[in-house]
Amino acid sequence: MYGKAFAPEYQGALTTLSVNSSLTDVLTEGIDKLREAERSGHPAEAARCGLAVAEAYRRLGRVREADQAWKASYRTAREAGDTAAMAWALWSGGTLARQRGAFPLAWRLLGLAAELGEQAGDIVCRGYSLAGLAETGRIQGDYAAVGRLHEQLLAEARRRGEARHTVWALEGIAQMHRNTGDYDRAYTLFEEAAEIAERAEDTRGHAWALRGLADILSVRDKDTEKALELLSRAETGCRAMNLSSALAYNHKMQGNVLHRAGRHEQARQMYELALTEFRAMSEPRGEALARLGLAKSRARLDRTRAETTAELTALARSLEGSGLKHVQRLVTRAQEEFARETEAVR
Numbered sequence: 001m002y003g004k005a006f007a008p009e010y011q012g013a014l015t016t017l018s019v020n021s022s023l024t025d026v027l028t029e030g031i032d033k034l035r036e037a038e039r040s041g042h043p044a045e046a047a048r049c050g051l052a053v054a055e056a057y058r059r060l061g062r063v064r065e066a067d068q069a070w071k072a073s074y075r076t077a078r079e080a081g082d083t084a085a086m087a088w089a090l091w092s093g094g095t096l097a098r099q100r101g102a103f104p105l106a107w108r109l110l111g112l113a114a115e116l117g118e119q120a121g122d123i124v125c126r127g128y129s130l131a132g133l134a135e136t137g138r139i140q141g142d143y144a145a146v147g148r149l150h151e152q153l154l155a156e157a158r159r160r161g162e163a164r165h166t167v168w169a170l171e172g173i174a175q176m177h178r179n180t181g182d183y184d185r186a187y188t189l190f191e192e193a194a195e196i197a198e199r200a201e202d203t204r205g206h207a208w209a210l211r212g213l214a215d216i217l218s219v220r221d222k223d224t225e226k227a228l229e230l231l232s233r234a235e236t237g238c239r240a241m242n243l244s245s246a247l248a249y250n251h252k253m254q255g256n257v258l259h260r261a262g263r264h265e266q267a268r269q270m271y272e273l274a275l276t277e278f279r280a281m282s283e284p285r286g287e288a289l290a291r292l293g294l295a296k297s298r299a300r301l302d303r304t305r306a307e308t309t310a311e312l313t314a315l316a317r318s319l320e321g322s323g324l325k326h327v328q329r330l331v332t333r334a335q336e337e338f339a340r341e342t343e344a345v346r
Helices: 023-040 043-059 063-080 083-099 103-120 123-140 143-160 163-179 183-199 203-219 224-241 244-260 264-280 284-299 305-318 325-344
Strands: none
Touching: 023 043, 043 063, 043 083, 063 083, 083 103, 083 123, 103 123, 123 143, 123 163, 123 325, 143 163, 163 183, 163 203, 183 203, 203 224, 203 244, 224 244, 244 264, 244 284, 264 284, 284 305, 284 325, 305 325
């Protein structure tokens, strides 16, 4: 049985904040409490309030401020001798590094966060840090390397009845199944994640699960309208919490659904919107996916074959050395499909 979802990254004076609190509200209150702790000379409290500030900035796509905030939280925690707070700050920094596409740094910071969390006896921080490592590998496309870790973390979250982490693990495993073509298994896992998230009042997790279900309905069942309906519901939740990254991925998925349905002009508009959003938050993986979708939709509209070939080639080159193996595979597949189509019309 799962309880109500909670946000362990909201600590100290901010523990009363809900997992569904608007990020702008989290940021405002976090800065107020941080300044109060600094004035009172309580570095441990300042470090924990600073964590919420860093996470709010990160999720709002304000990368520079997020980078400054997690580092300040870490320095303050170290000054206070608070190992657990140091671990949480490193977790935030590692998560930000992954979001920015700095994967070697993400692996290093999240690994350190897991070690410090274990030293401090903070099993939640350890679990979140290991989850961060698993998600980093999954995003890079190293499924064999992190699949077992996802399953291990799912089992631990189920055992503790921790809804939010269970939802995260289910969605990660579902995404790997989806990307390797097992749509039925992916749908079942996304469906379970959506049910748990809804009961636990986890708006963020529910929005991601609905996005996953919409993807499967579109690609497997060709049910465009139902997929768009689910994405619309998810978008409402994203906007309520100001979830910049989740909203951008939602728009990108709307582009995917529309493109598959042959509604290429609408798809182009959604991909352009998503691309603008990803660039604003310096999110290279999302940017690459939006660029790929945009190239494919433009190829069906106003691009010449030479222009599309050049666009895909430029995208492939931009991904060299990025570590985004799954995205690189998608771009290569698009290049091969387009080359076959070009040959067929000659």
